[in-house]
Amino acid sequence: MIGLRLRHDPGAVEMIRSAVAATTAAHRVGMAITKPGLLEHDIRAAMERELLARGCEPAYGSIVTVHGEVLHNTDYHHRLGPSDLLLADLGGEHRGWASDVTRTWPVQGRFSATQRALYDIVLQAEKEACAKVKPGVRYRDIHLHASLVLTRGLVDEGILRGDPEGLVERGAHALLFPHGVGHILGLDVHDMEDLGDRAGYAQGRTRSDQFGLGFLRLDRDLEPGMVVTIEPGIYLVPAILESERIAGPFLADGTLNKEALARFADVRGIRIEDDVLCTDAEPEILTAAIPKEIADVEAAVGTAAS
Ligand code: GLY
Ligand code: MN
Secondary structure, X not given: OHHHHHOOOHHHHHHHHHHHHHHHHHHHHHHXXXXXXXXXXXXXXXXXXXXXXXXXXXXXXXXXXXXXXXXXXXXXXXXXXXXXXXXXXXXEEEOOEEOOOEEEEXXXXXXXXHHHHHHHHHHHHHHXXXXXXXXXXXXXXXXXXXXXXXXXXXXXXXXXXXXXXXXXXXXXXXXXXXXXXXXXXXXOOOOOHHHOHHHHEOOOOXXXXXXXHHHXXXXXXXXXXXXXXXXXXXXXXXXXXXXXXXXHHHHHXXXXXXXXXXXXXXXXXXXXXEEEEOOOOOOEEOXXXXXXXXXXXXXXXXXXXX
């Protein structure tokens, strides 16, 4: 059964495309109606309405929040402030087939310089990771590559200190990117997660015990017909950054520069997530119609706001 569900036939991919079409409309509407003063509830309701109006329903508990640093946040009561970023992780499900997309946009329609700097890093990591979704590529290597791109950017910004390769080996990136780069997508959003790692991990592979890498949900070699998500992010999570156990060693040896990080307080959490079909040729980004380049996102925000 796992073998059957890992790779999708053309009919299944069509179902996912239908879910993606509704998700695309939802994200566009979410961006369009965003303006300071609304509640997260308002944006969530408008986005989920687009799914429902297209015969879909939410594939999972939507995340629509100005507190993107709270992973899997299902609170929606905050009011959108003018300097906030809004993180929306919301996907439709069509006849059981899921989609799963995250975009992060500025409430006011313009990223601040600090938000832009970190968004650019996440976007670079996301695009490079998407391009690696090819047959025979080990998914963990995509995770590690995304981690390296994020780490290079964080070093350039002075937030981490050291040689990026060495930092990734030690897991320093997980201070700001504490989850895996994605998962399999299909009849469920984290498809077959309820079967444990026998679905997500190839035989003979086990989860790392390193903080961050240990949360990677998928470690298989990719095959045509697989649909995976690619979803790197950068988060300022107080519970991690103030943890003696997790951050302590990186503070003690000067790897983590908290003074530099303090400049980015208006970021909180950025994630960019696409659904990517592995093919015999180039990867197909099924969710490519949802704006993610900075100029496209800025142009899409607030267009419906009066
Ligand atoms: N869309 C939520 C997640 O992938 O965890
Ligand atoms: Mn996901």
